Amino acid sequence: MEHIKSKIRTIPHFPKEGIMFRDITTLIKDADGLKDAVDEFVKRYQGKGIDFVAGIESRGFIFGSVIAYQLGVGFVPIRKKGKLPGEVETVTYTTEYSTDTIEIHKGALPPGANVLLVDDLIATGGSALAAAELIEKCGAKVMEVALLIDLPDLGGKKKLEEKGYKVFTMIEFEGE
Numbered sequence: 001m002e003h004i005k006s007k008i009r010t011i012p013h014f015p016k017e018g019i020m021f022r023d024i025t026t027l028i029k030d031a032d033g034l035k036d037a038v039d040e041f042v043k044r045y046q047g048k049g050i051d052f053v054a055g056i057e058s059r060g061f062i063f064g065s066v067i068a069y070q071l072g073v074g075f076v077p078i079r080k081k082g083k084l085p086g087e088v089e090t091v092t093y094t095t096e097y098s099t100d101t102i103e104i105h106k107g108a109l110p111p112g113a114n115v116l117l118v119d120d121l122i123a124t125g126g127s128a129l130a131a132a133e134l135i136e137k138c139g140a141k142v143m144e145v146a147l148l149i150d151l152p153d154l155g156g157k158k159k160l161e162e163k164g165y166k167v168f169t170m171i172e173f174e175g176e
Contacts, residue, residue: 005171007033016097022149022173024120028062038063040170041146042070050143051113052076056131059120063148067118076108078131089137093130104134111139121149122169125156132165144168
């Protein structure tokens with residue numbers, strides 16, 4: 001996975017002082033880097049009984065939709081507040097630098113569906129935990145949470161695991 005990690009740039013002090021932002025745009029603009037990352041996810045989940053892939057806005061859409069396509073299943077967006085028309089389920093959560101609200105369409109996932117939850121990165125775990133809660137509000141099951149990047153110093157992956165979720169992360173950036 002080092003070849004994938006090497007394609008992700010770090011931008012110090014963004015969006016605020018002290019944050020080391022892991023920018024995936026340098027990975028996804030590289031055709032081989034994007035293909036390698038998606039192929040790793042697809043290889044892991046092919047034939048595992050996934051019914052839907054749900055992706056967290058916005059970078060979870062990039063990987064989630066392509067993974068869903070490759071697995072031959074539907075993609076369900078989990079969006080920021082006010083972006084979905086119609087009736088929605090809503091969860092508010094706290095991140096390392098803000099409070100946010102995400103939503104999913106009511107009925108977007110059928111009860112009992114096996115869902116792969118995808119995002120680009122896990123820091124404190126707030127958005128992933130909120131998204132998992134939304135999936136469960138639909139009556140579906142989170143089969144696993146798949147993330148390109150883990151920032152283990154911030155403890156998000158551990159929080160998800162403590163809540164009983166299986167978590168897969170492709171690469172880590174520790175204290176860098």
